[in-house]
Amino acid sequence: MLIDVNAILSDRVLTMEESATLKMAQLARDLAAKGHKVINLSIGEPDFDTPEHIKEAAKKALDQGFTKYTPVPGLVELKKAIQMKFKRDNDLDFELNQIVVSNGAKQTISNICHAILNEGDEVIILAPYWVSYSEMVKMVGGVPVILKAGIETDFKVTAQEVEEAITNRTKAVLFSSPCNPTGSVYDYEELKEIAEVIGQHPHIQIISDEIYEYINFTGKHVSIGAFDAVKEQTTTVNGFSKGFAMTGWRLGYMGGPKWMADACSKIQGQVTSGATAFGQVAAAHALTSDLTPTYKMCEAFQKRRDLVRDLLSQIPGFKVNNPQGAFYIFPDVSAYFGKSSAEMTIQNADDLSEYLLAEAHVAVVSGSAFGAEDCIRLSFAASEEELKDAISRIANAMKSLK
Numbered sequence: 001m002l003i004d005v006n007a008i009l010s011d012r013v014l015t016m017e018e019s020a021t022l023k024m025a026q027l028a029r030d031l032a033a034k035g036h037k038v039i040n041l042s043i044g045e046p047d048f049d050t051p052e053h054i055k056e057a058a059k060k061a062l063d064q065g066f067t068k069y070t071p072v073p074g075l076v077e078l079k080k081a082i083q084m085k086f087k088r089d090n091d092l093d094f095e096l097n098q099i100v101v102s103n104g105a106k107q108t109i110s111n112i113c114h115a116i117l118n119e120g121d122e123v124i125i126l127a128p129y130w131v132s133y134s135e136m137v138k139m140v141g142g143v144p145v146i147l148k149a150g151i152e153t154d155f156k157v158t159a160q161e162v163e164e165a166i167t168n169r170t171k172a173v174l175f176s177s178p179c180n181p182t183g184s185v186y187d188y189e190e191l192k193e194i195a196e197v198i199g200q201h202p203h204i205q206i207i208s209d210e211i212y213e214y215i216n217f218t219g220k221h222v223s224i225g226a227f228d229a230v231k232e233q234t235t236t237v238n239g240f241s242k243g244f245a246m247t248g249w250r251l252g253y254m255g256g257p258k259w260m261a262d263a264c265s266k267i268q269g270q271v272t273s274g275a276t277a278f279g280q281v282a283a284a285h286a287l288t289s290d291l292t293p294t295y296k297m298c299e300a301f302q303k304r305r306d307l308v309r310d311l312l313s314q315i316p317g318f319k320v321n322n323p324q325g326a327f328y329i330f331p332d333v334s335a336y337f338g339k340s341s342a343e344m345t346i347q348n349a350d351d352l353s354e355y356l357l358a359e360a361h362v363a364v365v366s367g368s369a370f371g372a373e374d375c376i377r378l379s380f381a382a383s384e385e386e387l388k389d390a391i392s393r394i395a396n397a398m399k400s401l402k
């Protein structure tokens with residue numbers, strides 16, 4: 001008997017977009033498996049390995065018997081380290097019961113969406129935005145309100161634009177700084193102004209995704225939750241994936257109002273229980289030990305930023321920003337829309353990404369996944385050799401478009 005799978009699957013999954021970053025990464029792997037030399041600049045993942053001392057701490061924790069369930073919101077030892085880190089790096093004060101550890105910052109943000117959104121509630125998402133925000137909001141019935149900035153303002157919105165986007169359905173404002181996909185960093189003044197606007201609406205929550213905090217080339221990271229105007233209404237999200245090169249460990253966390261932490265913990269208690277025990281011990285070690293390996297990675301990313309920015313800006317028609325953090329660059333490539341190769345016409349950034357994978361064997365992600373149809377995202381978490389090779393392949397592929 002033929003089964004209609006679509007009649008079985010939920011509307012939720014049928015209307016949901018697949019993660020564009022993960023999809024491109026898989027397409028790149030598939031092409032490489034066929035024997036092609038693919039350069040994968042699609043996924044946002046440090047190419048460095050987790051620092052040795054953190055791996056050693058995990059091995060030791062395993063031997064010490066950290067192999068059981070932990071408390072749902074996390075081991076006290078890790079929560080104490082996070083509490084110390086929030087104070088040390090962000091000027092944020094949290095009690096231990098205001099902190100929840102999850103399986104990656106992805107789960108942290110998903111928990112928060114589950115915790116506060118009812119059908120029809122609006123979340124203002126500062127765009128370009130990380131792919132998963134809009135889908136996570138939609139998954140729980142919320143409505144993403146995309147507030148978009150272009151390359152001419154370094155992809156940053158103003159406080160006034162935030163104010164204008166607020167309605168009586170607005171539940172939260174969600175953004176990342178340093179930003180994935182643009183690398184833009186909101187500075188002290190810009191965040192202060194946004195905080196002052198949102199502070200006028202005490203029921204609106206700020207979800208501040210600071211996962212790229214340690215990859216910041218401006219020298220100083222600012223947390224919006226540190227402004228008095230929004231102290232009580234900000235949940236700060238962070239994790240270990242980027243700053244400590246620990247993507248596969250799946251560890252993220254939040255600090256926010258106690259009621260938010262309680263809600264996230266309640267949700268997590270029914271879904272995943274808690275994060276891996278021995279990983280949490282190693283994560284505590286990561287935060288409390290010397291951050292030199294993290295700073296070294298940041299220096300390497302800054303060098304690569306300079307390299308890719310300079311090389312990409314030499315490609316005719318590419319408009320390039322100067323990322324101040326994270327490891328992405330987000331050129332506006334709209335000058336090529338309407339041009340054709342022998343095989344295809346490039347109508348948009350999706351087509352161009354497809355063309356670059358097929359023609360140059362370079363995987364990038366279309367800006368449409370991030371709410372910016374004119375751009376493509378390249379991750380520069382790759383070696384300088386690979387980056388040079390990739391950009392020279394891209395430049396050649398662009399020359400063939402007429």
Ligand code: PMP
Nearest residue numbers: 104105106130176180239241252
């Ligand atoms: N936020 C942003 C902006 C990201 O780029 C990522 C990377 N996947 C995440 C959150 C989630 O990170 P993780 O789940 O690996 O902690």
Ligand code: GLU
Nearest residue numbers: 019021022042043044180
């Ligand atoms: N944050 C990374 C990216 O944007 C990892 C992949 C993902 O989880 O989306 O590529």
